[in-house]
Amino acid sequence: MASLDYIRLDHGSGGKLSYRLIKDLFLPHFANEPLKKLDDSAVLSLSHKKVAFTTDSYVVDPLFFPGGDIGKLAVCGTVNDIAMSGAVPVYISAGFIIEEGFPIYELERIIISMEKSAAEAVVDIVTGDTKVVPKGKADKLFINTAGIGIILDNVDISSANAQIGDTVILSGYIGDHGIAVMSKREGLSYKTEIVSDVAPLHAIIEGLMQSGIEIHSLRDPTRGGLASSLNEIAAKSNVGIMIEEEKIPVRKEVTSVCDLLGFDPLYVANEGKFIAVLPACHAPEALEIIKTHEYGKNAEIIGEVTEEHKKKVILNTEIGGKRIIDMLTGEQLPRIC
Amino acid sequence: MASLDYIRLDHGSGGKLSYRLIKDLFLPHFANEPLKKLDDSAVLSLSHKKVAFTTDSYVVDPLFFPGGDIGKLAVCGTVNDIAMSGAVPVYISAGFIIEEGFPIYELERIIISMEKSAAEAVVDIVTGDTKVVPKGKADKLFINTAGIGIILDNVDISSANAQIGDTVILSGYIGDHGIAVMSKREGLSYKTEIVSDVAPLHAIIEGLMQSGIEIHSLRDPTRGGLASSLNEIAAKSNVGIMIEEEKIPVRKEVTSVCDLLGFDPLYVANEGKFIAVLPACHAPEALEIIKTHEYGKNAEIIGEVTEEHKKKVILNTEIGGKRIIDMLTGEQLPRIC
Numbered sequence: 016m017a018s019l020d021y022i023r024l025d026h027g028s029g030g031k032l033s034y035r036l037i038k039d040l041f042l043p044h045f046a047n048e049p050l051k052k053l054d055d056s057a058v059l060s061l062s063h064k065k066v067a068f069t070t071d072s073y074v075v076d077p078l079f080f081p082g083g084d085i086g087k088l089a090v091c092g093t094v095n096d097i098a099m100s101g102a103v104p105v106y107i108s109a110g111f112i113i114e115e116g117f118p119i120y121e122l123e124r125i126i127i128s129m130e131k132s133a134a135e136a137v138v139d140i141v142t143g144d145t146k147v148v149p150k151g152k153a154d155k156l157f158i159n160t161a162g163i164g165i166i167l168d169n170v171d172i173s174s175a176n177a178q179i180g181d182t183v184i185l186s187g188y189i190g191d192h193g194i195a196v197m198s199k200r201e202g203l204s205y206k207t208e209i210v211s212d213v214a215p216l217h218a219i220i221e222g223l224m225q226s227g228i229e230i231h232s233l234r235d236p237t238r239g240g241l242a243s244s245l246n247e248i249a250a251k252s253n254v255g256i257m258i259e260e261e262k263i264p265v266r267k268e269v270t271s272v273c274d275l276l277g278f279d280p281l282y283v284a285n286e287g288k289f290i291a292v293l294p295a296c297h298a299p300e301a302l303e304i305i306k307t308h309e310y311g312k313n314a315e316i317i318g319e320v321t322e323e324h325k326k327k328v329i330l331n332t333e334i335g336g337k338r339i340i341d342m343l344t345g346e347q348l349p350r351i352c
Numbered sequence: 353m354a355s356l357d358y359i360r361l362d363h364g365s366g367g368k369l370s371y372r373l374i375k376d377l378f379l380p381h382f383a384n385e386p387l388k389k390l391d392d393s394a395v396l397s398l399s400h401k402k403v404a405f406t407t408d409s410y411v412v413d414p415l416f417f418p419g420g421d422i423g424k425l426a427v428c429g430t431v432n433d434i435a436m437s438g439a440v441p442v443y444i445s446a447g448f449i450i451e452e453g454f455p456i457y458e459l460e461r462i463i464i465s466m467e468k469s470a471a472e473a474v475v476d477i478v479t480g481d482t483k484v485v486p487k488g489k490a491d492k493l494f495i496n497t498a499g500i501g502i503i504l505d506n507v508d509i510s511s512a513n514a515q516i517g518d519t520v521i522l523s524g525y526i527g528d529h530g531i532a533v534m535s536k537r538e539g540l541s542y543k544t545e546i547v548s549d550v551a552p553l554h555a556i557i558e559g560l561m562q563s564g565i566e567i568h569s570l571r572d573p574t575r576g577g578l579a580s581s582l583n584e585i586a587a588k589s590n591v592g593i594m595i596e597e598e599k600i601p602v603r604k605e606v607t608s609v610c611d612l613l614g615f616d617p618l619y620v621a622n623e624g625k626f627i628a629v630l631p632a633c634h635a636p637e638a639l640e641i642i643k644t645h646e647y648g649k650n651a652e653i654i655g656e657v658t659e660e661h662k663k664k665v666i667l668n669t670e671i672g673g674k675r676i677i678d679m680l681t682g683e684q685l686p687r688i689c
Contacts, residue, residue, distance in 0.1 A: 023683075024683045024686050025681075025682050025683040027575075027683070027686070028575060028576060028680055028682070028683035028684075028686075029574065029575025029576030029577075029580055029621070029680060030575075030576045030580050030619075030679050030680025030681055030682070030683070031678075031679045031680065031681045032681075032682075032683075033575070033576070034584075034679065052510060052511075052512065052588075053511070053584075053588070054436070054437060054510050054511055054512075055406060055432075055433040055434075055436040055437060055570075055571065055572065056404035056405060056406035056433050056434050056436065056437040056439065056499075056501065057404065057405045057406065058402065058403075058404055058437055058439075058503060058510075059402070059403050059404070059405055060401060060402055060403075061398070061401045061402075061403060062401070063401070064397060064398045064399070064400070064401060065395065065396070065397055065398075066395075066396050066397075066398060066500075067393035067394065067395055067396070068393060068394045068396055068443055068445060068478060068479055068500060069392060069393035069394065069445070069479050070445035070446070070447045070479055070480065070481050070496070070498055071447065071481045072447040072448070072449050072481055072483045072496060073483075074449060074483045074485050074489075074490075076489075095392075096392040096393050097392075097393050099391070099392040099393065100391060100392060100393040100395055102393065102395075106405055108405060108406070108407035108498045109407070110407045110408065110409040110447075110496045110498075111409070112409050112411060112449070112494055141405060142405055142406050142407055142498075143407065144407050144408045144409055144496075146409045146410075146411045146494075146689075147686070148411050148491060148686075148687060149686065149687075151488075152411075152413075152490070152491040153411075153489070153490050153491065153494070154485060154489040154490065157449055157483075157490070157494065159407070159409060159447045159481075159496035159498075161407055161445045161447075161479075161496075161498030162393075163403075163405060163500065164393065166395060173389060173391050173395075174389075174390070174391055175389065175391075233392075234392065235392065237366065238364075238365060238366025238367075238370070239365060239366030239367045239370070240366075243366055243367050247371075247390075251389075251390070282367075284366070341368075342367050342368045342371065343365055343366065343367025343368065344362075344367055344368045344369075345362050345365070345367070345369075346360075346361045346362040346364070346365035346367070346369075347365075349361045349364070349365075349484070349485075349486065350485060350486075352483075
């Protein structure tokens with residue numbers, strides 16, 4: 016396929032050009048036996064009958080940003096949602112909605128990025144779909160991924176399982192993704208480039224599971240940021256969560272941009288971070304395991320689950336005050352994923 | 353939630369308004385235990401370890417058309433793709449990409465339609481996602497569904513499995529869906545309204561499987577129509593397919609519109625039809641079973657699989673000629689699904 020071509024309506028027709036797009040562009044990069052059959056569904060074998068199933072659509076603008084692109088985001092986002100159920104991600108689907116006139120070389124870059132992320136996350140992209148809409152009816156490209164993961168025996172992880180006395184661990188710096196995407200979109204530049212943290216977290220979670228550490232809740236603080244995810248855990252588990260401001264890792268550059276533009280890093284999206292809630296006695300060992308991984312090396316214990324302040328998140332500020340941290344209201348940074 | 357409201361960017365923020373949209377609109381209609389937990393993934397139990405997994409995005413314009421809407425289409429389309437692997441559909445995901453300003457009462461109509469279709473198809477919508485893009489960045493609403501079905505033992509159905517001597521059955525009238533959507537979009541009106549055939553086909557397929565009839569290939573001729581689906585089977589199975597024009601059910605009204613506008617019903621999309629390829633000795637019994645179902649009552653044996661004309665589809669015309677029927681080239685009817 017000539018790389019100077021552009022996507023035409025025919026590419027979504029279900030006819031010859033659709034077939035060529037699949038054969039020439041998708042199949043070489045997403046090579047695996049179930050996909051190659053190009054049947055209406057992929058036929059798959061699972062090693063366990065208990066599975067995690069999730070979906071997300073990606074509408075990020077711009078499509079390419081420091082540290083990643085919509086393809087990497089689409090694979091990692093779904094891999095991470097599966098991992099947050101304590102499951103091992105195995106299969107991914109990919110649905111593309113493409114605006115007529117989109118350059119095929121950009122689509123190929125994105126597909127190659129998905130291929131790489133899938134390889135890193137050890138998942139196969141086994142089924143897919145391509146739709147093309149006329150120029151002006153979508154903004155360049157949207158991707159939906161759904162994913163299946165297998166859940167090992169005796170795993171029961173949920174936002175509703177946090178227990179009073181549990182420790183809250185955060186796997187690293189917050190706010191990098193949201194600020195990286197927003198800065199690229201708005202054409203802002205800083206001395207130090209802020210790079211998205213988008214990354215697959217399955218390996219860290221598998222490491223924790225294999226160690227036998229009991230985990231109650233896992234959550235990746237994407238849209239809505241750390242504050243919204245902690246609020247969900249507090250509300251669903253009917254507990255309070257107390258966190259220490261000084262323990263929350265935020266890069267200096269992210270703090271500066273947030274100060275300048277009036278954002279709060281607690282509400283800015285992350286795409287390669289997670290919160291783990293687990294028994295205090297396991298916390299030191301869990302932290303050690305998380306820190307051995309590249310994507311967890313800046314992890315910190317940031318707080319604890321309390322009986323007081325049920326369904327609320329309380330921040331102990333660096334200057335010694337207390338502040339209730341609510342869920343995000345309004346939308347400060349649209350289209351960051 | 354007031355039904356006069358409109359979707360705002362905040363509805364996709366991952367914060368408070370997102371949460372309210374899910375609690376007030378999605379949960380009441382898609383009520384099931386895995387979804388209610390609102391975790392990053394739905395945790396599911398499967399009765400078998402061999403599964404079918406599929407995805408499709410829906411960008412149909414207009415969203416509402418005679419016989420259905422984008423919601424019904426999104427559920428039935430994925431249910432049917434699963435059924436075409438000889439699998440029993442069980443779980444569906446739903447990803448919504450909504451344009452800012454979309455009326456919530458229309459979204460609710462669509463959600464209710466999905467609820468009804470899911471009930472008819474006996475599937476649960478267990479996980480989902482909502483993204484909102486600024487006005488002008490998408491055309492009203494796009495929906496992605498992915499689905500999981502369980503595959504019973506000893507089932508091996510694929511477009512690559514057609515055998516020489518097999519019979520080809522078509523489950524009813526072709527072209528209804530494409531012409532219904534196009535007519536609504538273009539504001540055409542006829543004496544008799546043409547209604548989309550969108551419907552779930554799982555029950556007919558389950559009926560065939562339970563009867564013990566051997567089935568080699570199943571395919572639902574959606575985009576690209578009957579001609580493209582038959583070509584895919586011929587190419588992948590390395591066989592010829594010979595069909596009889598006089599046996600192919602086409603409504604008079606659809607033929608008239610196609611004649612008028614220069615379309616060929618063989619290439620027009622269907623959303624409630626399937627092609628079954630199976631041993632000739634089983635064909636009469638299979639046809640009888642299909643005809644007992646509402647969505648299969650107009651089924652016909654339309655042709656056979658031949659050794660000659662490998663990878664080609666040959667039409668024996670009503671006037672006694674032969675014509676090679678190729679895959680769809682170009683795009684005659686965009687955005688019909």
